[in-house]
Amino acid sequence: MATARPxxxxxxxxxxxxxxxxxxxxxxxxxxxxxRKNHHTFQPLLYQVALAVLSPAEIASPIRSIFTRRKNVExxxxxxxAFDLAGKKLRLKEGVELSFDYLVVAAGATHAYFGHNEWEHxxxxxxxxxxxxxxxxxxxxxxxxxxxxxxxxxxxTPLNFVVIGGGPxxxxxxxxxxxxxxxxxxxxxxxxxxxxxxVILLEGGPRVLAAFPEDLSVxxxxxxxxxxxxxxxxxxVTEVGEGYVKMGDERIExxxxxxxxxVAASPLGKLLSAPTDRAGRVQVESDLTVPGHxxxxxxxxxxxxxxxxxxxxxxxxxxxQMGKFVARQIARDLEQQPRxxxxxVDKGSLATIGKSKAVADLPWNIHISGFxxxxxxxxxxxxxxxxxxxxxxxxxEWAWAYVxxxxxxxxxxxxx
Amino acid sequence: MATARPxxxxxxxxxxxxxxxxxxxxxxxxxxxxxRKNHHTFQPLLYQVALAVLSPAEIASPIRSIFTRRKNVExxxxxxxAFDLAGKKLRLKEGVELSFDYLVVAAGATHAYFGHNEWEHxxxxxxxxxxxxxxxxxxxxxxxxxxxxxxxxxxxTPLNFVVIGGGPxxxxxxxxxxxxxxxxxxxxxxxxxxxxxxVILLEGGPRVLAAFPEDLSVxxxxxxxxxxxxxxxxxxVTEVGEGYVKMGDERIExxxxxxxxxVAASPLGKLLSAPTDRAGRVQVESDLTVPGHxxxxxxxxxxxxxxxxxxxxxxxxxxxQMGKFVARQIARDLEQQPRxxxxxVDKGSLATIGKSKAVADLPWNIHISGFxxxxxxxxxxxxxxxxxxxxxxxxxEWAWAYVxxxxxxxxxxxxx
Numbered sequence: 078m079a080t081a082r083p084x085x086x087x088x089x090x091x092x093x094x095x096x097x098x099x100x101x102x103x104x105x106x107x108x109x110x111x112x113r114k115n116h117h118t119f120q121p122l123l124y125q126v127a128l129a130v131l132s133p134a135e136i137a138s139p140i141r142s143i144f145t146r147r148k149n150v151e152x153x154x155x156x157x158x159a160f161d162l163a164g165k166k167l168r169l170k171e172g173v174e175l176s177f178d179y180l181v182v183a184a185g186a187t188h189a190y191f192g193h194n195e196w197e198h199x200x201x202x203x204x205x206x207x208x209x210x211x212x213x214x215x216x217x218x219x220x221x222x223x224x225x226x227x228x229x230x231x232x233x234t235p236l237n238f239v240v241i242g243g244g245p246x247x248x249x250x251x252x253x254x255x256x257x258x259x260x261x262x263x264x265x266x267x268x269x270x271x272x273x274x275x276v277i278l279l280e281g282g283p284r285v286l287a288a289f290p291e292d293l294s295v296x297x298x299x300x301x302x303x304x305x306x307x308x309x310x311x312x313x314v315t316e317v318g319e320g321y322v323k324m325g326d327e328r329i330e331x332x333x334x335x336x337x338x339x340v341a342a343s344p345l346g347k348l349l350s351a352p353t354d355r356a357g358r359v360q361v362e363s364d365l366t367v368p369g370h371x372x373x374x375x376x377x378x379x380x381x382x383x384x385x386x387x388x389x390x391x392x393x394x395x396x397x398q399m400g401k402f403v404a405r406q407i408a409r410d411l412e413q414q415p416r417x418x419x420x421x422v423d424k425g426s427l428a429t430i431g432k433s434k435a436v437a438d439l440p441w442n443i444h445i446s447g448f449x450x451x452x453x454x455x456x457x458x459x460x461x462x463x464x465x466x467x468x469x470x471x472x473x474e475w476a477w478a479y480v481x482x483x484x485x486x487x488x489x490x491x492x493x
Numbered sequence: 494m495a496t497a498r499p500x501x502x503x504x505x506x507x508x509x510x511x512x513x514x515x516x517x518x519x520x521x522x523x524x525x526x527x528x529r530k531n532h533h534t535f536q537p538l539l540y541q542v543a544l545a546v547l548s549p550a551e552i553a554s555p556i557r558s559i560f561t562r563r564k565n566v567e568x569x570x571x572x573x574x575a576f577d578l579a580g581k582k583l584r585l586k587e588g589v590e591l592s593f594d595y596l597v598v599a600a601g602a603t604h605a606y607f608g609h610n611e612w613e614h615x616x617x618x619x620x621x622x623x624x625x626x627x628x629x630x631x632x633x634x635x636x637x638x639x640x641x642x643x644x645x646x647x648x649x650t651p652l653n654f655v656v657i658g659g660g661p662x663x664x665x666x667x668x669x670x671x672x673x674x675x676x677x678x679x680x681x682x683x684x685x686x687x688x689x690x691x692v693i694l695l696e697g698g699p700r701v702l703a704a705f706p707e708d709l710s711v712x713x714x715x716x717x718x719x720x721x722x723x724x725x726x727x728x729x730v731t732e733v734g735e736g737y738v739k740m741g742d743e744r745i746e747x748x749x750x751x752x753x754x755x756v757a758a759s760p761l762g763k764l765l766s767a768p769t770d771r772a773g774r775v776q777v778e779s780d781l782t783v784p785g786h787x788x789x790x791x792x793x794x795x796x797x798x799x800x801x802x803x804x805x806x807x808x809x810x811x812x813x814q815m816g817k818f819v820a821r822q823i824a825r826d827l828e829q830q831p832r833x834x835x836x837x838v839d840k841g842s843l844a845t846i847g848k849s850k851a852v853a854d855l856p857w858n859i860h861i862s863g864f865x866x867x868x869x870x871x872x873x874x875x876x877x878x879x880x881x882x883x884x885x886x887x888x889x890e891w892a893w894a895y896v897x898x899x900x901x902x903x904x905x906x907x908x909x
Contacts, residue, residue, distance in 0.1 A: 115905040132550040139903045141681045151644055151683045154637040173645040206906050221570040229589040265557045267567045487555045489531040490622050
């Protein structure tokens with residue numbers, strides 16, 4: 078009889094979970110990955126699916142395929158309903174129970190509507206492939222409906238696209254919509270003029286990209302205006318409804334409204350019965366464990382952690398570093414080494430603005446704007462994409478999109 | 494003032510409609526294409542999307558993009574609700590009216606459940622991209638659910654896939670599922686053995702591919718059996734429900750049931766108030782017009798036409814030929830030439846069986862089976878795919894799928 082190998086369950090196959098598993102597969106452990114989706118989504122490019130530049134399969138990989146060759150990894154499609162940390166087991170919605178020696182919870186974040194969940198229907202956010210396909214459907218339908226109305230002599234529809242929230246996602250969405258409307262679609266319609274579409278970015282605070290240095294916020298605003306985005310800062314949305322957005326007394330007609338104003342931690346954080354912060358993130362120990370449970374880690378956007386006085390941001394590089402760190406701590410346990418303290422290495426931040434603009438906040442206080450920042454963004458993102466084949470395909474798709482204003486991703490598939 | 498150019502409305506952008514429009518754009522007419530979908534679907538490859546080999550954008554093209562450069566074509570996304578042939582206009586569900594000088598109705602066909610529409614929920618058919626994505630979801634979920642159950646010690650689920658109907662679509666679906674289960678998925682699961690999945694093809698008549706010569710039916714059955722499909726002819730399905738199929742007293746458990754047993758013409762045929770056949774297809778004159786309406790054509794699967802004693806089959810080449818014929822008749826009207834009589838040129842039929850097998854019924858009574866028939870199928874289908882870029886991508890995707898058992902299309906996206 079073999080002695081039992083430690084069983085590690087990783088909940089969530091985002092950047093944190095995936096990187097934890099990759100390192101764990103090399104240890105003498107059995108790993109089970111549990112995710113509600115069957116695929117890992119490369120979130121930084123999700124907005125390109127939403128704006129019909131890339132197709133879902135180009136930015137997502139089935140989790141099962143990623144680990145096909147790693148025989149000590151079992152992938153299960155399921156949704157966690159309850160944790161029993163003392164009993165070292167968890168229960169899935171599908172009615173089955175799984176037991177573990179180690180647990181890594183990396184369930185990420187979701188949209189937050191700050192007490193206005195009824196807005197979600199009118200202003201979807203962008204976290205999953207399904208979200209991206211729904212946004213794609215709405216954006217393309219807005220143009221189609223305006224054309225149908227105009228072509229049959231039934232008047233003009235204001236083609237306004239309103240993006241709420243001026244963080245990186247909002248800036249990327251607004252920039253991409255402006256590109257689509259003002260450049261890509263210009264020759265596709267006979268009656269409406271897509272280049273007259275208005276793209277309005279609303280930000281509650283005093284500047285877009287608040288997490289970036291101030292000069293880059295200014296640069297981002299200028300770059301957005303150059304490609305035709307109306308940027309309005311210090312603008313608080315008070316109501317979102319069918320076809321409109323209200324800011325106090327002001328009302329804007331909106332063909333499509335998108336939400337990029339806030340994220341909240343996955344509800345799984347609360348299920349751990351651990352202390353959480355205001356956003357629902359789990360306040361973890363210095364080794365990213367849940368207080369009182371040395372064998373339970375939280376990694377990625379679900380973890381609330383302050384490193385040398387600075388909160389670790391909810392970005393992909395932090396999630397990747399946390400995932401790897403957690404796997405290393407389990408390895409150290411097996412070697413009977415003491416645990417370490419997590420440190421976040423900030424390699425800089427990037428936000429892209431349309432087809433060839435961006436801002437980059439790099440180490441040593443280097444700030445870049447415009448085309449070179451965008452080139453940096455391109456290479457970093459292509460390099461990170463899961464799987465070599467995908468990478469080549471995405472590059473060739475992009476190259477083709479540039480040359481030919483490719484349209485093959487512009488499909489409206491109905492909700493059933 | 495310019496004299497009014499004739500207005501041609503083409504309803505439906507399948508093979509018939511698309512080919513009519515392509516020829517019409519070269520005439521001195523204004524063309525309006527109306528379709529419920531924003532994309533043309535390359536139907537012969539739809540089953541490859543259903544079985545997660547190709548992605549939607551690889552077999553579909555936005556109609557608007559196909560005609561971007563043809564300035565006399567207006568594309569409208571809408572659903573026809575009523576025709577007024579005497580008044581030369583039609584009404585869309587979206588509440589607008591369009592008038593025409595010529596009308597081409599090429600709305601195609603849909604599934605027929607022969608009075609058992611309640612079966613559709615349990616056994617979807619394959620006509621649209623949405624159908625293909627739903628089938629993909631069900632097939633992939635069946636494997637995932639079986640793995641989850643088995644891995645957590647909750648017993649074995651019979652992994653049976655039942656395809657109802659032994660025509661070309663049924664044969665293609667059954668062959669592709671067998672390939673997926675027995676070859677592609679073999680290394681992806683840790684607990685279940687996908688190669689033990691059963692694929693059962695049920696045909697009510699005495700042989701599969703009834704429209705093909707008898708020797709090719711025999712060959713197709715043998716090829717299906719070689720790749721592990723259980724073929725059952727003379728088997729009438731009497732009930733389809735959640736997780737099972739009944740044939741009289743016999744009941745088979747079924748993880749996924751697919752319907753490929755019958756098609757009916759689009760309901761638009763009935764709206765034309767013209768004589769229709771049993772399948773709801775419009776019985777057209779020798780120039781494919783609706784009796785009594787020289788300016789109203791029906792083309793493609795919606796047309797019922799007998800050419801020199803033989804009914805024209807509902808296949809892509811017939812639809813393409815009809816579409817071109819209709820455009821030519823309108824051209825002849827403009828040149829004050831008399832109308833012609835439609836003749837179908839049968840260039841043969843092909844049905845593919847899994848990854849490298851097929852049967853081909855070619856002119857001069859040439860029958861081919863196996864790999865060379867499959868090669869013929871490959872070249873014909875790639876050659877027909879809309880758009881040069883797509884063609885290259887699909888070829889490279891296929892090449893890659895062969896070398897690497899590519900998995901990127903294996904995404905389960907939920908219904909919202």
